[in-house]
Amino acid sequence: MAVLEAAKTTRPPAAPPATAPTGPVWAAHRGAVVAGVVAVWVALWALLRNRFTLTLDTASTTDLHLRINEIRDSIDAGRNSNPLFLYVFNEIRLVIDALTNAISGLIAQPAFGRPVPLLGWLGVVAVVMFVAWALGNGRVSLLAGAVFVFFGLQGLWTQAMDTLALTLAAVLVSLLIGIPLGVWAGLSDRVNRVLTPVLDFMQTMPTFVYLAPLTLFFLIGPASAVIATLIYAAPPAIRITAHGIRSVAPATVEASVALGSTPRQTLFGVLIPVARRTIVLGINQTIMAALSMVTIAALIDAPGLGQNVLKALQTLDVGTAFNAGLSIVLMAIVLDRVTTAMSERVEVARLMTPQAIARRPYLLGAGALATLVCVYLSYTFANYAVFPKPEGSSLGYVGDDVARVADSVTTWTQTNLTFLTQSWKDVSTAWILDPVEHLLVESPWFVVFAVAVLLSLVIGNLRAAVTTAVCLAVVIGTGLWSDTMTTLAAVLVATVLTVLIGVLVGVWMGRSRGADRAIRPVLDAAQVLPSFVYLIPFVALFGATRFTAIVAAVVYSAPIAIKLVADGIRNVSATTVEAALSAGTSTLQMIRKVQLPMAREALVLATNQGLIYVLSMVVVGGLIGAGALGYDVVAGFRQSTYFGKGLAAGLAIVMLGVMLDRVTQAASGRTGGAKKR
Amino acid sequence: MPGDLSPVISVRDLWKVFGPKAEAVPKSEELSALGRRELMDRTGCTAAVRDVSFDIAPGEVFVVMGLSGSGKSTLVRCLNRLIEPTSGTLTFEGEDLLAADAARLRELRRLKFSMVFQHFGLLPHRRVVENVAYGLEIRGMGRTERTKKAMEVIELVGLLGYEKSYPDQLSGGMQQRVGLARALAGDPDVLFFDEPFSALDPLIRRDMQNEVIRLHHEVGKTMVFITHDLSEALKLGDRILIMRDGKMIQTGTGDELVGAPADDYVRDFVSDVNRSHVLTLRWIMRPPRPDDPLDGPVLSRDVLVHEATRVVLDSDKPIRVMENGELLGVVGNEEILGVIAAVTEGS
DSSP: OHHHHHHHHHSOTTSOOTTSOOOOGGGGGHHHHHHHHHHHHHHHHHHHTTSSOOOOOSSOOOHHHHHHHHHHHHHHHHTTTOHHIIIIIHHHHHHHHHHHHHHHHHHTSOOTTOSSOSSOHHHHHHHHHHHIIIIIOHHHHHHHHHHHHHHHHTTOHHHHHHHHHHHHHHHHHHHHHHHHHHHHHHHOHHHHHHHHHHHHHHHHSOGGGGHHHHHHHHOSSHHHHHHHHHHHHHHHHHHHHHHHHHTSOHHHHHHHHHTTOOHHHHIIIIIHHHHHHHHHHHHHHHHHHHHHHHHHGGGGTOOSHHHHHHHHHHTTOHHHHHHHHHHHHHHHHHHHHHHHHHHHHHHHHHHOOHHHHHHHHHHHHHHHHHHHHHHHHHHHOHHHHSOOOOTTOSSHHHHHHHHHHHHHHHHHHHHHSHHHHHHHHHHHIIIIIHHHHHHHHHSOHHHHHHHHHHHHHHHSOHHHHHHHHHHHHHHHHHTOHHHHHHHHHHHHHHHHHHHHHHHHHHHHHHHOHHHHHHHHHHHHHHHHSOHHHHHHHHHHHHOSSHHHHHHHHHHHHHHHHHHHHHHHHHHSOHHHHHHHHHTTOOHHHIIIIIIHHHTHHHHHHHHHHHHHHHHHHHHHGGGGTOOHHHHHHHHHHHOGGGHHHHHHHHHHHHHHHHHHHHHHHHHHHHHHHHHHO | OOTTSOOSEEEEEEEEEESTTTTHHHHOHHHHTSOHHHHHHHHSOEEEEEEEEEEEOTTOEEEEEOOTTSSHHHHHHHHTTSSOOSEEEEEETTEEGGGOOHHHHHHHHHHTEEEEOTTOOOOTTSOHHHHHTHHHHHHTOOHHHHHHHHHHHHHHTTOTTOTTSOGGGSOHHHHHHHHHHHHHHTOOSEEEEESTTTTSOHHHHHHHHHHHHHHHHHHOOEEEEEESOHHHHHHHOSEEEEEETTEEEEEEOHHHHHHSOSSHHHHHHHTTSOGGGTOBGGGTOBOOOTTOOSOSOEEOTTSBHHHHHHHHHHOSSOEEEEETTEEEEEEOHHHHHHHHHHHHHHO
């Protein structure tokens, strides 16, 4: 396709061949047009610098923000009289609260008239190990047991159980809604068509932004946290279930129908069992997403480990943040390993000898009995109920040590490696981040507006340009233009870095089986971690700055970009590569002229996904000094006078997300279309 | 086809058109006469099956043959209504199949028809025995009974010892045996085969063809067999229907197709066949000339050419083809060599 592109640019536009796309003249010189637009922009910036920039102080608010505050007040006042609240929102809240409290009373918080939860730590550890063993295997059971005991040793037992309870509640609701919807979308094309854009939107929205509006309807607390988690965690379950149902071989379904199955028999006898493994994978994704969101929901007072991280981040107490972050990581690893083992269970069961199959019920019975004994002990004796803690320690047996070690490592790097981290930070800030930010923030708003619309038209298409215009108009309406530009600058820089890393590592992985085998597990593990914990090590390294948020965002979004590029390179047909090789292509030529151009769609997709991930992380960076929109959102959570501003900032973030998503999607559609020609 | 038996399946004027307002195409004389390309341009429709009629006798192996895109797979799916025909009539054992409602159709599929698929269509999560028993299970048969029945069929198709395996642990040929066993387990009246052996290696394909011939001898079911492979069609088929672009080109026994092709398309199709293995003497005999000595060896007209070759070449007189004491014609070296030489030329 590189050849095709080159031919397109050198061909005189006056005489296009019949098969060439009949686009506007600029379509043939896309790169030149983009460069021209940027050059004009820089010139205008130099001329009109710092005028018409629509800046708003951090502490100021606009009429719109105050108006939102008033709306919130009136909603608060009508919470117990408005029928919509009485019969809909409050009911939903009560049901979800009841569910959450029940699970929480079981494992986390004092309930049912007891000073401790029903199950003490010993009981929870036993149940977790038994479930992991019965549904997964012995190895993950041991891992789960060890990690759960470690929570206790860290002094974070209660918080870990709070997080687990909230995650379980959210996962339960997500699956209850997600799996039937997924099956339906798998069976019906129409449902699938309706659901897909809704799910797209749910997944592109940065997690941060829907927390505040939800509290408006469901108050601060577990209900809002669970619903926020549901929004984030149900889409993977729906999508993957639908995909699983759709991927069942048509011949298998046809065979079942030809034998005279009723639709119900085909669904329960063929489609769901065959798709089972995929559905369990969807459950895995949902659980990981739920855990990630539950930790972020600490911002709206959801209990659990997220609270510890959040408080520690706010006071820049790296040791404590690290201790709690470690718990989250371990929790994520356990949940991931156990559900993965569950999905592999089918294959494992196949390989069992007849003796092992015959023995299994007895083993399970014995395990259940032992679990029951532990449960009884933990129900009855205080030592097995509350995780013991040594005298005079704040964080339990090892928690203090973990925190201390993390602190000293941080202090050591900050004193001894400053020349590295500091210079790296300063150089990148001065040479990359600052110029982009100046250009965006200091240009008059109408210049940026026009440039953005033009570029959307050139990179994407007319529809993308219209979307951009609408989104930016809304941003102006929110009164947060300047903050949006700051955030956009960070997002753009982080995305460029992400794509750069994605291409470098992705090409390497795509070309070398060995590299793929070595790197992929690391990426898989990285993707499992909740976004929150990414901030901790970078705060330790770079302190609380814009740069920290950008680095965290790049590291957070690099895995998905790398994987997409690697898969794209790998999917280039082996025959084509072989043909190019036999024509005497060198390695570099192979990458530049064959593999990258043919993987172009994957590259655009990697950019698109990178953008979405980066945006959500840059916003979270508001917690650690990234400022701009992220800060506005966080301030909205903390101070009720900034509620309206926070909500407006959320809206601006959504607009930014929609705009970037649409433009890159349009670009990817264009390259896809070019390929078909 | 044997005329004294009423047909199991009777198809008349069957059409299957895909696309918007499909039902208008068979009704309109103008549209139904259009070629594939023009029909697509005019209506956006594709006619996969055009005006097909035939009867299938009980116990017959009826082969539908055509290249890919000829509509043969669509045709066989119309017969058990996995695909709904657009128009025409379809009778099964005297019953109007197109009038059957969903429940009746399911009953027929459970008890009367079964099908073997090109890509097997096995359930990957079930063992062989559970796959074979699936059809019985959905009828509501108890576990013990259906397992017993399944095991009988597994033995019949030569899969004994593999009943506990999962499909993906078997080779392609073995998997198709499972598909065959599943189709036989319900003891249907009619077996539909949709290119069942196309995905298999040549040697395994030959084994499976012999397997089908053996099973046909043992269980005597009516079979409708779809294939794109002429030698497979000739080997298995009592009668063969040749399709092209959804239309029937010719129906007849193997030697009829080879001996009297209906048009150039069929002639081209059968040109590579080893004619001496398909044609019988009746296709090459000629009326005796006055100078022919009429005291040579006697053979029946249904003797294959390759079986008669030695006799003809060894005799210095033309052989006589006789039936009921009547002289039908004679075959000399010239006629035999005509067939044999054509083969050498062809290969």
